[in-house]
Amino acid sequence: MPRSLISGSRTRLLAIICVSIMVVFVVRLFYLQVIDHNRYVSLANQEQLKRLVIPAARGEIYAMDGTTPVKMVLNETVYTVFVDPKVVTKPNEIIETIKSVAGGNARDNLKELINQKDKRYEIVATKVTRKQAELMKKKKLKGLGFQATSQRVYPEAQLAAQTLGFVNAESKGQYGVEGYLNDRLTGKDGLLQSVTDVSNVPLTIGRHNINQPAKNGDSIVLTIDRNIQSYTEKALADGLARTHATNGSAIVMDPQTGRILAMANLPTYQPAEFTKVTDAEAFNNGVVTRPYEAGSVFKTFTVTTGLDTGVIQPNSTYVNTDSIKVDDRTIVNAARGHTGTITIQDALNYSLNTGMVTIAQRLGDGTQITKGARDTIYRYYHDKFGLGELTGVEVSGESAGRVISPDEDGGNAVQYATMVFGQGLDVTMVQVAAGFSAMVNGGTYYSPTVIGGVMDNGSLKPAPVKPARAGIITKDTSTKLRQMTHEARQLFPSGDRPGYYIGGKTGTSQTLDASGNYRFDQTIGTYLGYGGSEDTTKYVIMVQVSGKDMNLEGNIHAKPIFTDISNWMLDYMKLQPKG
Amino acid sequence: MRQAPYKHENKHEIMSYQRTPTYTRHQGNWNRNQNTVAFASAVKLGPVTHTVLVALMITVLGLIYLTQATRATGYDYEAQKIDSKIAELSSQKTDLEVENARLTALETVRNSTVAREMTSPSSTDYVRE
Numbered sequence: 001m002p003r004s005l006i007s008g009s010r011t012r013l014l015a016i017i018c019v020s021i022m023v024v025f026v027v028r029l030f031y032l033q034v035i036d037h038n039r040y041v042s043l044a045n046q047e048q049l050k051r052l053v054i055p056a057a058r059g060e061i062y063a064m065d066g067t068t069p070v071k072m073v074l075n076e077t078v079y080t081v082f083v084d085p086k087v088v089t090k091p092n093e094i095i096e097t098i099k100s101v102a103g104g105n106a107r108d109n110l111k112e113l114i115n116q117k118d119k120r121y122e123i124v125a126t127k128v129t130r131k132q133a134e135l136m137k138k139k140k141l142k143g144l145g146f147q148a149t150s151q152r153v154y155p156e157a158q159l160a161a162q163t164l165g166f167v168n169a170e171s172k173g174q175y176g177v178e179g180y181l182n183d184r185l186t187g188k189d190g191l192l193q194s195v196t197d198v199s200n201v202p203l204t205i206g207r208h209n210i211n212q213p214a215k216n217g218d219s220i221v222l223t224i225d226r227n228i229q230s231y232t233e234k235a236l237a238d239g240l241a242r243t244h245a246t247n248g249s250a251i252v253m254d255p256q257t258g259r260i261l262a263m264a265n266l267p268t269y270q271p272a273e274f275t276k277v278t279d280a281e282a283f284n285n286g287v288v289t290r291p292y293e294a295g296s297v298f299k300t301f302t303v304t305t306g307l308d309t310g311v312i313q314p315n316s317t318y319v320n321t322d323s324i325k326v327d328d329r330t331i332v333n334a335a336r337g338h339t340g341t342i343t344i345q346d347a348l349n350y351s352l353n354t355g356m357v358t359i360a361q362r363l364g365d366g367t368q369i370t371k372g373a374r375d376t377i378y379r380y381y382h383d384k385f386g387l388g389e390l391t392g393v394e395v396s397g398e399s400a401g402r403v404i405s406p407d408e409d410g411g412n413a414v415q416y417a418t419m420v421f422g423q424g425l426d427v428t429m430v431q432v433a434a435g436f437s438a439m440v441n442g443g444t445y446y447s448p449t450v451i452g453g454v455m456d457n458g459s460l461k462p463a464p465v466k467p468a469r470a471g472i473i474t475k476d477t478s479t480k481l482r483q484m485t486h487e488a489r490q491l492f493p494s495g496d497r498p499g500y501y502i503g504g505k506t507g508t509s510q511t512l513d514a515s516g517n518y519r520f521d522q523t524i525g526t527y528l529g530y531g532g533s534e535d536t537t538k539y540v541i542m543v544q545v546s547g548k549d550m551n552l553e554g555n556i557h558a559k560p561i562f563t564d565i566s567n568w569m570l571d572y573m574k575l576q577p578k579g
Numbered sequence: 580m581r582q583a584p585y586k587h588e589n590k591h592e593i594m595s596y597q598r599t600p601t602y603t604r605h606q607g608n609w610n611r612n613q614n615t616v617a618f619a620s621a622v623k624l625g626p627v628t629h630t631v632l633v634a635l636m637i638t639v640l641g642l643i644y645l646t647q648a649t650r651a652t653g654y655d656y657e658a659q660k661i662d663s664k665i666a667e668l669s670s671q672k673t674d675l676e677v678e679n680a681r682l683t684a685l686e687t688v689r690n691s692t693v694a695r696e697m698t699s700p701s702s703t704d705y706v707r708e
Contacts, residue, residue: 070680071680074676076674077673155681155683201655201659202659203655204652205648205651205652226685576705
């Protein structure tokens, strides 16, 4: 009998049903696997393929401790503790645990938060340390969760606060080095794309896995020496306490390299508690952000210009009548009585404005501050000493200040007659300190910097040297300026320790009121000086004190602070006295 | 000394002659010295057995595949455990560094018992070279 199904038999019917079912399966599978392939792959990827951001660690900030880098700003992992009130089963136990472990970091209204059963996420404690979080995790309390975040830690508290800056809630650097070098410190987040299991464990299966490691931010080493910084802040605070001044700033520089060793500003703040600051001015590093009329300390720049151009010598004389006429204005001395034929050294010693105007006139035709004289002064102040322009110091918010050019409206003889003794121009302390450093180091201008290098695998990799402008004044001019400022300082009781070569110049500058007129009842006291041996200048220090409605003078209020720091620096730098 | 029955270089051929109880000669082309022996097995396998064997082979192959795939995933879990351990140790290291920085901070050192008991030198002499 032939093996064929008899038409209409039950077996044949069963065969037809089976084949039909098979056809349905095949068609459905074809639809799912071929026609709708992309959709289902996409759905599967959504479910299984996870894109995880690998956060880059923010770079740390180091300062120097002598020759050793020490950490000033670090990262610490802390936890935000939250509850899911809907799944909490033991609310009392959770409250007890959080209170006993997290302490002051726990929220006050824990019971109220946990009992909100319509909520799924309530923060119950913040900034919990890893150890505290582990203690809580051990209790295995249902509904309690932990979210790790990174926060900045400042072991030195408020030391160099305005130079460091802080990191805000959006993890962005603000002010100081944190703000200026935010991109370098931030680094670049990595990416991990992978198939994961239900516990989010990445698996190597899958064709679309990406593992791009994070690039951590650079760890920056500052030129700031924490010991010098600490003492400078202390000396400044003591000085303000003595004088009752409310504001003060100080900078200590290495004149041979342009490296800034300390920058202090008062009032200050704690970077870790930046949210508690009520006056945002406390965030600014006044040394670089606040331009002002520097007053008589500026006479050192005018004397240097005169010496370098050869129009004066320290013992050059002029007739001082305590006043001098420039166009239709009369310039007078603040210190009266040193009249008659006196030297430029005398003019510097007693801070006589007439002496500086005389130098400006000699740069012209001898009687007028001509355009040529003004051009020369501008060339020295602006082009050579970098006044009135950004220095490029790596601190956020640097101000350029302003030195009016002779080609601008207002750049006339009267303007320049006031500029030569420190009025009518705005400069920052860092500009003045950097320019003065060039005057006392033999004539090389170094751009001021706070960056000493980066930490690379635990060792310091020095930063490339910033370009310097050598020979902006002659060595002879530099030597004479050092001698003149040394004499100017030693003429009055200085408090210097014997055997060292210290020089400097006082400055007392009036401030402007809202209408642009000078106030006589509010002055800023400044002192600018250097220290070291007769052969080499080791440090430059500039101090400024001010206060609302206060008459503060360079000689009385700022100079003692300079002396305090200077004497300490001699010990710290282990400088040996002569003789 | 015994003589070999045939002079063959191939050892297997010798053995096959010795083990062959019966043989059938293929009809058709054959040449001299050519092995034309086919063996008939005493065990006969039916279609069901064949099907079961094929199914078993497929199952074994499937199990081998699954074992390999699971092994790869197992390594992932191992790697994850190691990564977690590294992260934990790294976190502990960071905590210790923070603690170290706090303990060696100037303010801490200044307020230490040792520092408090220090006195300033009454005079300083310098070594002359």
